[in-house]
Amino acid sequence: MKRFAYFVKKEYLHILRDWRTMLILLGMPIVEIILFGFAISTEIRGINLVVVSPMQSENIRQITNKIDANEYFHVIGSTPSVEKAQALIKKGDADIILRFPADFERSITQGNLASQIIVDASNPNIALSQQMYLQGIVSSYFSQKTNNLSAKPNIQVNSHMMYNPRMESSYNFVPGILGLIMIIICAMMTSISIVREKETGTMELLLTSPIRAWNIIAAKMIPYFTLSCINLIAILLLSRFVLDVPMAGSLFWILTISIIYILLSLALGLLISTLVKTQMVAMLCSAMLLMLPILLLSGMLFPIESAPKLFQWISCTVPARWYIDAMRKLMIEGVSIKYVLKEMTILICMTGGLITLSLYNFKNRL
Amino acid sequence: MTPNTTTDNKVISVKNLTKRFGSFVAVDHISFDVAKGEIFGFLGANGAGKSTAMRILCGLSLPSEGIGTVAGYDIWKQTEGIKRSIGYMSQKFSLYEDLTVRENIRLFAGIYGIKTKAIAPKTRALLEELDFLSNADTLVSRLPLGWKQKLAFSVAIFHLPQIVFLDEPTGGVDPVTRRKFWEMIYSASDKGITVFVTTHYMDEAEYCDRVSIMVDGRIEALNTPKELKKQFSSQSMEQVFHSLARKAQRI
Numbered sequence: 001m002k003r004f005a006y007f008v009k010k011e012y013l014h015i016l017r018d019w020r021t022m023l024i025l026l027g028m029p030i031v032e033i034i035l036f037g038f039a040i041s042t043e044i045r046g047i048n049l050v051v052v053s054p055m056q057s058e059n060i061r062q063i064t065n066k067i068d069a070n071e072y073f074h075v076i077g078s079t080p081s082v083e084k085a086q087a088l089i090k091k092g093d094a095d096i097i098l099r100f101p102a103d104f105e106r107s108i109t110q111g112n113l114a115s116q117i118i119v120d121a122s123n124p125n126i127a128l129s130q131q132m133y134l135q136g137i138v139s140s141y142f143s144q145k146t147n148n149l150s151a152k153p154n155i156q157v158n159s160h161m162m163y164n165p166r167m168e169s170s171y172n173f174v175p176g177i178l179g180l181i182m183i184i185i186c187a188m189m190t191s192i193s194i195v196r197e198k199e200t201g202t203m204e205l206l207l208t209s210p211i212r213a214w215n216i217i218a219a220k221m222i223p224y225f226t227l228s229c230i231n232l233i234a235i236l237l238l239s240r241f242v243l244d245v246p247m248a249g250s251l252f253w254i255l256t257i258s259i260i261y262i263l264l265s266l267a268l269g270l271l272i273s274t275l276v277k278t279q280m281v282a283m284l285c286s287a288m289l290l291m292l293p294i295l296l297l298s299g300m301l302f303p304i305e306s307a308p309k310l311f312q313w314i315s316c317t318v319p320a321r322w323y324i325d326a327m328r329k330l331m332i333e334g335v336s337i338k339y340v341l342k343e344m345t346i347l348i349c350m351t352g353g354l355i356t357l358s359l360y361n362f363k364n365r366l
Numbered sequence: 367m368t369p370n371t372t373t374d375n376k377v378i379s380v381k382n383l384t385k386r387f388g389s390f391v392a393v394d395h396i397s398f399d400v401a402k403g404e405i406f407g408f409l410g411a412n413g414a415g416k417s418t419a420m421r422i423l424c425g426l427s428l429p430s431e432g433i434g435t436v437a438g439y440d441i442w443k444q445t446e447g448i449k450r451s452i453g454y455m456s457q458k459f460s461l462y463e464d465l466t467v468r469e470n471i472r473l474f475a476g477i478y479g480i481k482t483k484a485i486a487p488k489t490r491a492l493l494e495e496l497d498f499l500s501n502a503d504t505l506v507s508r509l510p511l512g513w514k515q516k517l518a519f520s521v522a523i524f525h526l527p528q529i530v531f532l533d534e535p536t537g538g539v540d541p542v543t544r545r546k547f548w549e550m551i552y553s554a555s556d557k558g559i560t561v562f563v564t565t566h567y568m569d570e571a572e573y574c575d576r577v578s579i580m581v582d583g584r585i586e587a588l589n590t591p592k593e594l595k596k597q598f599s600s601q602s603m604e605q606v607f608h609s610l611a612r613k614a615q616r617i
Contacts, residue, residue, distance in 0.1 A: 006476030010465065017464040017505075201458030208424045208454035208531070209477045210446060 003211055007219040014193065015223050022227075025189065029181045029231045030238060036173040037243040044072065044129050050085040051078040052099040060100055063141050067098070072133050082118075089120050096120065096130050098138070174239040175327035176300030178258065179320035181235070182228055182265045183294060188286035190224050190269030195282045198273075213363055221266045228262045248334020257330065257340065260347050261323040267354035268319075274361035294320040322346045375402040377529055377560045378423065380434030380441070385418050385427070392418040394583035395432065400576075402528075405551060405561040407571050407591075410580030411611045416564050417533070419580070423562070424531055425449045437528040450479070453522035453559075457534035461518050463507035467498070470506060471521055478525035492520055512543035516550065523554050530554065532563040536570065548573050568604040577603070579610050586610050 015022055049067060053060050068075040076094060079085055088094040097118035101107070104115070117134055121127035194217075197203040206216055236254070239245040247254065268290065276282050295301055297315040304315050315321050326343035329335050337344075378400035385393040393415045400406045410416040421427045423436050425445030434440075439447035461470045468489060475485045493499040496516065506514060515535065523530050532551075536544045548570065555561050563574065571577050571591060578588040587594055587610060591603055598606045 002482070003477050003479065006473055010462070010469075010473050013465055013469065014462070200463070201456050201460040202462060204426075204456050204458075205454060205460045205474075206477075207426055208449060208452065209474070210449045210479065211477050 004215050004219060007211060007215060008222050011193075011219050011223045015227070021189075025185055025227055026230065026234075028184075029177065029235050032177050032181065033174070033235055033238045033243065036177060037239070044126055044133070047073050047096055047130050047133070048076045048094045049073050049134070050076060050088055050094045050097050052080070052082050052085045052097055053078065053104070054080050054100075054102045055105075057105050059105065059145070063098075063138060066141055067134070067137050070133075070137055073137075086118070089118075094120075096134060098134060171245055171332050172328075173300070174235065174243065174245050175324045175331060176298065178232065178235055178327060179261070179298060179300065179324045180291065180294050181231055182258075182262055182323075183268070183290050183320065184286070185228050185231065186224055186262055186265030187269035187272065187290055188283060189227075190220060190266055191272035191276070191282040191286060192279050193220055193224075194270065194273035195276060195279050198277065199279060214359065217270060217359070217362060221270075224266065224269075225262060228265075229259075232258050232262070245331065246334070247331060249330035250337065253337045253340070254327065254330050257323065257326050257344055257347065260344070260351060261319070264319050264347060264351040264354060267351060267358055271354055271358035271361065274358055293318045297321065298324050300324055319347060319350050322350075376400065376435075377402050377438075378406075378434070378436050378562065380423075380432060382432040383419065383422065383429050383434055383441075384431035385415075385422060386430045391583050393422070393429070396580070396583075396585045397432075398578055398585060398588055400529075400560060400562060402560055403555055403558050405555050405563065405573070405575045407574030407577035408562060408564045408580070409571055409577055409607060410564075411614060414580040414611075414614070415583040416580055420531060420533060420562075420564065423448075424452060424454060451528045453525065453527040453530035455518050455522040455530070455532050455535050457537045461506050461514065461521060464505065466503045466505055467493070467509075467517060468502045470517070471524060474521050475524055478527075480525055488524070492524065496520065512539055512546070515539060515543070515547060519547065519550055519554075523559055526557070527559065529560040529562055532561065534564055534566060536565065536567065544570070568602065568607055571603040571607070579607060581610055581614050586613070 051060070051064050064075055064078070067073045076088075082097070082099060085094065085097045085099075089097065097116075099116040099118060101115070115138060117131055117138075119127045119131050194203075197206065207213070232255070236247070240247055269286070272282055272285050272289075276285060293314075297304065297307070297311060297318050298320040299315070300320070304312055304321065307315065322343040326340045326347070329340050329343075330337075376399045378398075380399075381397045382395045383393055383397070384391065384395050396419060408416055408420065418427075422429050422441060423434075425436070425441070425448035428442060428445075433442070436448045437451035439445075439451065441448070462473070465473065471489045471492065472485055475488070476482075480488065489502075490499070493502055498513075498517075501509070506517070509517070519530075519532075519535065522532075536547055539547070544567070551561050551563070551573075563570075565571060574591065576588065576590050577594060578585050579594075580586070587597070587606070589597065594606050595601070595603065598609055600606045600609065
């Protein structure tokens, strides 16, 4: 036990001596949270809109005001010519055009409403959202009008955004960032730290000493486990008090499932370290094999449901997917643990499997 | 787990030691004894099976066949005992570069189970002996290579092991430093520590009490340097080694 204590101390010294790396590890989650929370947003704000109308009328003025009052839109001007408006889009001054036909007023009295939306679709996702926002505003105005004009039954869609009424994108990102950071710190740093000892030859020294193999591994994991826990707490505090992400569910289960995920990442790191020989390869493996699937297949950035079937199956093997799912349910939806049992069981099984596999490999390959 | 009482003073004794990897025979029925306090040179070209044999003796892997004891412990069943009784230093310089001299000594002293109270005075004594006390808190990465190697050796014998295994310990250092290093080896041997050393430098082979030369997994020659030179009617160990290594089939 004393041996083990000496060894753990040494691992802490390694991390503390390399204070630049430590700062990056501790600072990265904070920077990412702030970046994703404030700078990067899937909402589209500040859309510049140009109105094209051959003449002025009360209806057009009202619609324009309504749009301008909306927090997403900013009406930059009005012009009778479509060409001029398109030139504004080309220059990048405008994002979207709302065009009214010449006979707009007459058609409105007939209850026959027409207008055209022209949007810069060089980024189709953004264009689609912009178009939908605008269409929403315009048609709500029209439906008010037509309701006043005739006695036609009026169907109004009243959407209710559950769990995230303000559609804050940070709700979505916080669990994703947690999933990503843990993998980077635990898997990448652990594997690099073990492989470094292979590279420098100190691993041989340790293996010929009376210290047992699992002690070497456990001692390596403890400091990174500590670091991850610090990060976990920092991220949770930041998201709760700076980004106002709710902690709807039980904090106990949020922490429990996060710790399971940390252990899983550590086991992944160990597995990588038993398979590769150099720190460089260890880093590439962690980056390519772990980070990319997390970014693309975990549902962090893109919904898995819209991916092709094949990728949906692959995504089932990405641990982060289950973790992020579970965290979303616990943090944002605030459901009780019994709705997360499936994710938790999968994560526990994956952790068990990875630890067994990597211990087996560690014993046989060194 | 107590060491079996060994007859006479053999600290290493192996018979028909064999290691196979699939159909490849890395070590092919080798047998030899090493006496207490002896400096035993373990020579062979790259790929002759030296490292594989040494890994078995250090308790890192099990043989496929054969019997043997190291420091009185069985190489099949008592690898933990072996590990407690040996020191090891490899060709790669192997102390932690980001730890200080003192921290490195403390770590390995701790790993080898030296009592916490005894570590500090013993460290002091060692550093005084090396005339290195002023650098006790220097990071190892800042030391010149010669010093690192001296230090690595001192750490390897800090817990007074019965045997110290040196795997090409002097690779990459100048002749003067190498000479000084061998003085340390002699002084360790005077203290009764058996030295088991592999090397590529044939002048170093001359410093050994006895030398074995491995070719293709077998020990082709084993004797004192003097006798070997007589046996192969050569002027130097260099010639002895070449006349044997030339027979090698595998590269």
